[in-house]
Amino acid sequence: MAEYQVKIGLASCSIAAGAAKVYDLLNEALLQKGIYLQRTGCRGLCYCEPQVEVISPEGKSYLYGNVNLANASRIVTEHIQGGVPAEDFLLQGPDKDGEAGSFLRKQQRFLLHNCGKIDPENIQSYLAAGGYSGLEKALAQTQQEVIAEIKASGLRGRGGAGFPTHLKWTFASQAKGTQKYIICNADEGDPGAFMDRSILESDPHSVLEGMLIAAYAIGANAGYIYIRAEYPLAIRRLKVAIAQAKEHYFLGHDILGVGFDFEIYIREGAGAFVCGEETALIASIEGKRGMPRFRPPFPVEAGLFGKPTSINNVETFANVPRIIALGASAYSVYGTEESKGTKVFALAGKVNRGGLIEVPMGMTIREIVFEIGGGISSGKPLKAVQTGGPSGGCIPATLEDTPVDYESLKKIGAIMGSGGLLVMDEETCMVDVAKFFLSFTREESCGKCTFCRVGTEQMLRILERITAGEGKEEDIATLQTLGEKIQAGSLCGLGQTMPNPVLTTIKYFREEYEAHVRDKVCPAKVCKALIDYEIVSEDCKGCGLCVKQCPVGAISGEKKAPHVIDAENCLRCGLCINSCKFNCIVVLSKPVTVSRQNAQGQRVGVMK
Amino acid sequence: MSALVMNEFKVLKEKNPLFVIDAIIQRHNVDPGAAIPILQDIQNAFGYVAPEVLERVSELTGIWASELYSIVTFYSQFRMEPIGENLIQVCHGTACHLAGAEKITEALQHETGARGGGTSPDGKFTLEKVACLGCCSLAPVITVNEETFGRLTPAAVGKVIGEVRKGKSDCAHDALVCGGGCSNG
Numbered sequence: 001m002a003e004y005q006v007k008i009g010l011a012s013c014s015i016a017a018g019a020a021k022v023y024d025l026l027n028e029a030l031l032q033k034g035i036y037l038q039r040t041g042c043r044g045l046c047y048c049e050p051q052v053e054v055i056s057p058e059g060k061s062y063l064y065g066n067v068n069l070a071n072a073s074r075i076v077t078e079h080i081q082g083g084v085p086a087e088d089f090l091l092q093g094p095d096k097d098g099e100a101g102s103f104l105r106k107q108q109r110f111l112l113h114n115c116g117k118i119d120p121e122n123i124q125s126y127l128a129a130g131g132y133s134g135l136e137k138a139l140a141q142t143q144q145e146v147i148a149e150i151k152a153s154g155l156r157g158r159g160g161a162g163f164p165t166h167l168k169w170t171f172a173s174q175a176k177g178t179q180k181y182i183i184c185n186a187d188e189g190d191p192g193a194f195m196d197r198s199i200l201e202s203d204p205h206s207v208l209e210g211m212l213i214a215a216y217a218i219g220a221n222a223g224y225i226y227i228r229a230e231y232p233l234a235i236r237r238l239k240v241a242i243a244q245a246k247e248h249y250f251l252g253h254d255i256l257g258v259g260f261d262f263e264i265y266i267r268e269g270a271g272a273f274v275c276g277e278e279t280a281l282i283a284s285i286e287g288k289r290g291m292p293r294f295r296p297p298f299p300v301e302a303g304l305f306g307k308p309t310s311i312n313n314v315e316t317f318a319n320v321p322r323i324i325a326l327g328a329s330a331y332s333v334y335g336t337e338e339s340k341g342t343k344v345f346a347l348a349g350k351v352n353r354g355g356l357i358e359v360p361m362g363m364t365i366r367e368i369v370f371e372i373g374g375g376i377s378s379g380k381p382l383k384a385v386q387t388g389g390p391s392g393g394c395i396p397a398t399l400e401d402t403p404v405d406y407e408s409l410k411k412i413g414a415i416m417g418s419g420g421l422l423v424m425d426e427e428t429c430m431v432d433v434a435k436f437f438l439s440f441t442r443e444e445s446c447g448k449c450t451f452c453r454v455g456t457e458q459m460l461r462i463l464e465r466i467t468a469g470e471g472k473e474e475d476i477a478t479l480q481t482l483g484e485k486i487q488a489g490s491l492c493g494l495g496q497t498m499p500n501p502v503l504t505t506i507k508y509f510r511e512e513y514e515a516h517v518r519d520k521v522c523p524a525k526v527c528k529a530l531i532d533y534e535i536v537s538e539d540c541k542g543c544g545l546c547v548k549q550c551p552v553g554a555i556s557g558e559k560k561a562p563h564v565i566d567a568e569n570c571l572r573c574g575l576c577i578n579s580c581k582f583n584c585i586v587v588l589s590k591p592v593t594v595s596r597q598n599a600q601g602q603r604v605g606v607m608k
Numbered sequence: 609m610s611a612l613v614m615n616e617f618k619v620l621k622e623k624n625p626l627f628v629i630d631a632i633i634q635r636h637n638v639d640p641g642a643a644i645p646i647l648q649d650i651q652n653a654f655g656y657v658a659p660e661v662l663e664r665v666s667e668l669t670g671i672w673a674s675e676l677y678s679i680v681t682f683y684s685q686f687r688m689e690p691i692g693e694n695l696i697q698v699c700h701g702t703a704c705h706l707a708g709a710e711k712i713t714e715a716l717q718h719e720t721g722a723r724g725g726g727t728s729p730d731g732k733f734t735l736e737k738v739a740c741l742g743c744c745s746l747a748p749v750i751t752v753n754e755e756t757f758g759r760l761t762p763a764a765v766g767k768v769i770g771e772v773r774k775g776k777s778d779c780a781h782d783a784l785v786c787g788g789g790c791s792n793g
Contacts, residue, residue: 012741013745049746189740193744197742230740268648270644271685271686284644287640287641288675289682348747349703420702428706571714578711
């Protein structure tokens with residue numbers, strides 16, 4: 001008799017949502033029934049982790065979401081023992097499509113097809129899903145044939161710049177020298193991006209297989225994976241995958257008996273965003289400070305340890321085995337004329353269904369946010385979508401019909417980037433967002449180029465002034481001039497793209513800057529110096545909860561009588577709002593005319 | 609680093625801390641560009657990279673101490689001071705920023721007493737601001753001793769810290785994820 005199969009997603013997001021405990025509980029209960037609980041990676045439905053999939057003996061799939069210690073045992077008792085699915089937390093089943101269906105329907109899971117289905121720590125699971133057949137096929141071809149297949153697929157670098165992958169491989173294969181290297185760039189530093197982490201945690205062998213095919217194509221015999229230390233689970237699963245690939249002779253000496261040797265080493269990053277830039281990354285692997293250098297020579301001519309090196313991103317590599325196995329047209333059928341295939345995005349921010357999605361290139365922002373993401377979580381209107389992290393731009397809601405492909409995004413001043421897609425609603429202050437990204441890049445500038453080093457500092461100071469209600473009329477123009485000069489005067493991508501968040505927010509949200517500068521008002525009520533917290537005395541019950549929370553003792557009042565907030569001492573930390581059970585604390589814009597320092601040395605505005 | 613190796617280091621460390629450094633370097637000596645992995649292992653073993661350690665690494669590897677120093681000061685992962693009993697990392701990625709990472713930080717400072725970040729006066733907690741941890745859908749996110757907590761609120765931070773003080777971060781997780789009812793008491 002066929003058995004039930006049960007799978008549980010165990011990636012970082014799921015574990016943070018409590019999946020490890022659910023695993024322990026389910027595993028024990030299922031073992032008694034003789035059922036093996038299979039671990040998988042991420043399905044991408046991060047908004048309702050942890051998830052458990054039950055496959056019935058007839059092969060029907062039932063996906064449960066928001067599984068916790070309280071309802072996990074019901075999967076065993078009601079569904080597996082009783083034969084009746086637990087409808088209330090069933091996300092998707094043969095007779096139920098639900099929200100998960102809407103989330104998945106418009107997606108095209110080409111490279112994520114294994115994620116959430118196979119066991120990332122078991123090579124057998126990968127092999128059963130057709131793993132390493134791309135490598136076998138590639139090794140039966142000539143190097144030129146492999147590169148031609150990649151060319152026909154139209155695959156472009158998924159790290160952000162979109163450089164055609166086949167060109168990089170062609171240059172590296174033509175470069176002189178017997179020692180060549182492959183580097184997998186897994187230094188996913190963009191805040192708000194977790195595509196590479198999910199792929200590495202859910203399907204690590206696909207990346208190894210992609211690296212192997214690339215190594216064969218360019219004639220490399222050693223490869224490095226440069227991965228952020230902030231991704232411990234991905235590192236662990238990669239190590240497991242490398243060991244298993246060696247045991248199965250997919251790595252090492254004379255792979256598959258065709259005289260091809262290849263080894264893969266892992267290098268953990270040490271916390272420097274600039275190391276995502278290829279020459280800085282190479283310096284870091286060589287054991288130096290990660291500072292970019294001038295190009296040419298490009299790494300394809302003189303890269304790691306001075307040898308020809310092809311650096312590709314995790315997602316690029318993960319695409320390769322499928323393209324080779326299924327043929328270029330299976331990939332190029334998706335996408336637009338210039339941007340072929342699919343792209344993985346990390347959809348997050350103020351969206352109902354956040355998660356990891358893969359869509360054909362050319363899908364519009366509206367389709368992604370509203371049809372896949374289910375709209376805005378706060379119920380307020382969409383304000384902007386941010387792509388490309390600190391190098392990217394903010395796309396206003398008015399341009400929500402822009403297709404997401406390399407060319408269209410570039411045209412409106414944003415970039416594809418590595419795949420972070422942050423949704424913002426009207427509670428988001430665009431000046432604050434620009435300031436956030438700039439404070440990030442200021443800290444991460446390596447300091448080599450004056451424009452980037454000093455320019456970020458200057459731009460940040462201006463933005464801090466504006467958000468403090470001390471902006472000057474000429475500030476907006478100065479930001480634009482500085483931004484353009486930094487773009488022109490910086491050596492690497494970090495400096496060249498770093499002004500984008502500021503420039504695009506000025507371009508599309510100028511009135512918000514002007515409100516800060518001229519009227520000293522933050523329309524989104526975010527900037528601390530421009531807001532006041534007030535207790536609505538009619539609603540206040542005088543319970544005193546907020547008094548206990550306030551770290552500076554700025555709230556006072558008699559028990560059971562309306563309380564008041566001392567605006568001068570208030571830090572605007574928001575702890576009181578969160579503690580209030582009667583929702584009687586409100587945030588108001590304050591009409592600021594002069595500013596002074598409060599007791600804590602912070603600049604705050606006060607009324608005349 | 610495997611648990612076995614960590615154990616070996618622990619034994620060595622009790623005898624003489626320098627032995628640990630020697631053992632670490634021996635594991636790396638053939639590797640070109642090993643300076644960063646060596647320093648990472650040292651930080652894993654000691655919790656930080658003390659300036660005097662750099663001299664020893666320099667003696668054994670032939671890499672100039674100034675070069676090692678330049679690495680330690682360049683990469684944000686390296687610490688040159690010891691940390692408190694519990695390391696709390698607050699994610700400051702974009703999603704966490706939008707979801708109020710600043711408020712979480714303030715609540716953490718309030719609860720732990722580590723005002724302005726750094727280590728609390730009682731040595732119990734070290735607060736660190738980190739770049740994106742990649743759990744954006746669960747924003748705002750912190751990690752306490754490598755355990756991740758998502759969808760936090762300032763009130764939840766109080767619960768977590770309270771449980772960690774009692775030495776039960778496990779229970780803190782259950783309290784958050786399952787809304788109470790921790791089986792560990």
